[in-house]
Amino acid sequence: MITVTTVKEMQQITENLKQQGKKIGFVPTMGFLHEGHMSLVNKSVEQSDVTVMSIFVNPLQFGPGEDFDRYPRDIDRDKKLAEESGVDILFNPVVKELYPAEPSVTVKAVTRSDVLCGASRPGHFDGVVTVLSILFNIVSPDKSFFGQKDAQQAAIVDGLVKSLHFSTEIITVETVREEDGLAKSSRNVYLNDKERKEAPAIYQALKNSSNIYIKSGKERAVEMFKKHISSLNGELDYIEILTYPELQEPKDSDHRLIAAAAVRFERARLIDNIIFTTEEV
Amino acid sequence: MITVTTVKEMQQITENLKQQGKKIGFVPTMGFLHEGHMSLVNKSVEQSDVTVMSIFVNPLQFGPGEDFDRYPRDIDRDKKLAEESGVDILFNPVVKELYPAEPSVTVKAVTRSDVLCGASRPGHFDGVVTVLSILFNIVSPDKSFFGQKDAQQAAIVDGLVKSLHFSTEIITVETVREEDGLAKSSRNVYLNDKERKEAPAIYQALKNSSNIYIKSGKERAVEMFKKHISSLNGELDYIEILTYPELQEPKDSDHRLIAAAAVRFERARLIDNIIFTTEEV
Structure with a gap:
């Protein structure tokens, strides 16, 4: 597994893979990996030539007073788990790489976003579709893998890809649970x-x-x-x-x-x- | 010159060109071509292996009461001019191809958009950055060519590409004028x-x-x-x-x-x- 931290290097790798006709599977995450993420990687490895995982805690999808600063992080453990599960390329940029300046253009989820989690987290899904647009542009995945646990996110990402004609296919993977039924998180x-x-x-x-x-x-x-x-x-x-x-x-x-x-x-x-x-x- | 009308065919062509390592130049237009557009095509032909022009009158960037219905159209003349000027692929989809349903996700110009033309055309530049995101996703251009005459559009497109990390380079081309100085339009x-x-x-x-x-x-x-x-x-x-x-x-x-x-x-x-x-x- 190689770890990439800059947009420029990631784009070069993507372009080379495309020229070789390789199919790219993509698992976007905020890190602190658990078996739910691993099940996404397993699907990607099955269905793709190369699996790219991103680990990026996206400030744009946290509201004021939400847990951005104390969102759990453990990059060393994550790297080990990612490599063991079959990730080929780990994309782990710092915030300034994806947002070198305040964005002058953003992406907005105009439907499916004002109910469920969106009702109490205004702007959350705008942050999600903005960072996913950025990541899709950098990684150019053939398939992208999302967990059914974040069902509203999966529904909105389906709308993102269809509305803006991203050429990635969205694959939604069943929720992984503890033995007693609790969803992994x-x-x-x-x-x-x-x-x-x-x-x-x-x-x-x-x-x-x-x-x-x-x-x-x-x-x-x-x-x-x-x-x-x-x-x-x-x-x-x-x-x-x-x-x-x-x-x-x-x-x-x-x-x-x-x-x-x-x-x-x-x-x-x-x-x-x-x-x-x-x-x- | 070939004319493409579906998103699917355009995406397949783009993917093939990428695999062959060809550099794609892109000239997005709303048609009714004049020498201003031709100067963009000239630059693209100079700097690219393949030049794609789109002709699409984008309803999303016209406000209520604006001139969407009576915006001038002459596709037969446009095809002739495009071919003569060196366009290789003309992408000319109908509205339902780019917007099969009401978009559930759109793109928003959050800065640079509330002055100049944006002040009297609220939402206009949101429509522009939304359709350009769609077209960039379908055409995957290495370089995209815009006229300096639409200077605010050029400034906002610069922000779009930098903020969302589209991998296309934006080339701004000087305004073409009539002999008496009037900008071509x-x-x-x-x-x-x-x-x-x-x-x-x-x-x-x-x-x-x-x-x-x-x-x-x-x-x-x-x-x-x-x-x-x-x-x-x-x-x-x-x-x-x-x-x-x-x-x-x-x-x-x-x-x-x-x-x-x-x-x-x-x-x-x-x-x-x-x-x-x-x-x-």
Whole structure:
């Protein structure tokens, strides 16, 4: 594995790979890697000639008072994990490389962004689509791999690529979970023991609620989710059931849906979701 | 010259050219070609292996009540001129090809866009940077050629490429003028005889004002411009003197400036500009 830190070197490598006809798989991350990221790398290695991973904690997608400064970082451990999992090129630029000056042009998620996590994080997804546009331009991936855990992000990235005609294909990979069902996340390290024991209830409650939705509709499903979560120390940020990937209020004719929730614990805000269908396909 | 109308075919051609190591020059236009466009093609032919021209009247950069529907179009004449001037590939998609649905993600010019033409055309430059991002993604040009006549556009495109790290180099080409000094423009066909005789005064007044600026400062330069233009039937939209390419109010320490103006005639709004320095370099 080679580590690249400058835009210029990364672009030269990309251009050479293209000229050789190599297919580039891309796994963009903010580092502090866990098995969720590794599952993205596995898919990329299966489907590509060369796998590029980026590690870049993107200041543009953190709001004021959010956890940019204390977002967990461990680049030495990350490098080891990336190499072991089959990454060929690690792109790890400093902030000034991607943003040498205040951007005079940015990218804006105009739909799918004002619900779920977007409702409480204004501008977050604008930061996500801006940095992904930059990374797509530098890495020129044939395929890019995203986790289903960040379902809203996956839906918005789908819109980014279709709207701006990036030539990368978006592959969404199933959420990797702990044995007790908790979705893997870099932020899980901030849970204390009690919270860690409570956290799998989010996934359980989502599963129950999607079943209740099918039988009894949205109001009852949301109510049961809230009841299930109310016994935890964590505080419910949102529970929503929407169409996927459009993230609209479901009508009777909509059958592909997402149940998504966010719960705030003392030092970590956890998200999870289930995508389900309301009839046999 | 071949004509391409679909995104898919254009992307395949681009990918093949890249694999062959060919350098792509790109001239994006809205058609109704004139010598200004031809001068961009000439530069591209000089500096590239393959020249791609796009002709696409972009609805996103026209505001409500602007001239999208009656923007002049003559594709047969354009094809002839493009081929004669050395274009290898003409990309001429319909609106539904670039915008198959309402875009869920767009690009936004956050600086340099609220002065000059941007002041009276809110959202115009957002439409410009969105369609250019799409075209850059489809054409993957090594160099892209823009006219200095659209100086604010050139400044914003410079910001687009630097902010989002597009790998294309922006080449700005000097304004082509009629013998009497009027800048070539697709909209000149809408001038009546009297207006056509008056229109070169815009360039004359810009030249005078830049000289007056150097001797006597901005206030006097703007005043003289207004006086010069007041005798015309055309109505002054704006006259501004700003730094270039940042488009900020000039301070004593700023020496690279632009004097830019827009004048509304009955059926055409004309723009022109001069870039000048306030001291010997």
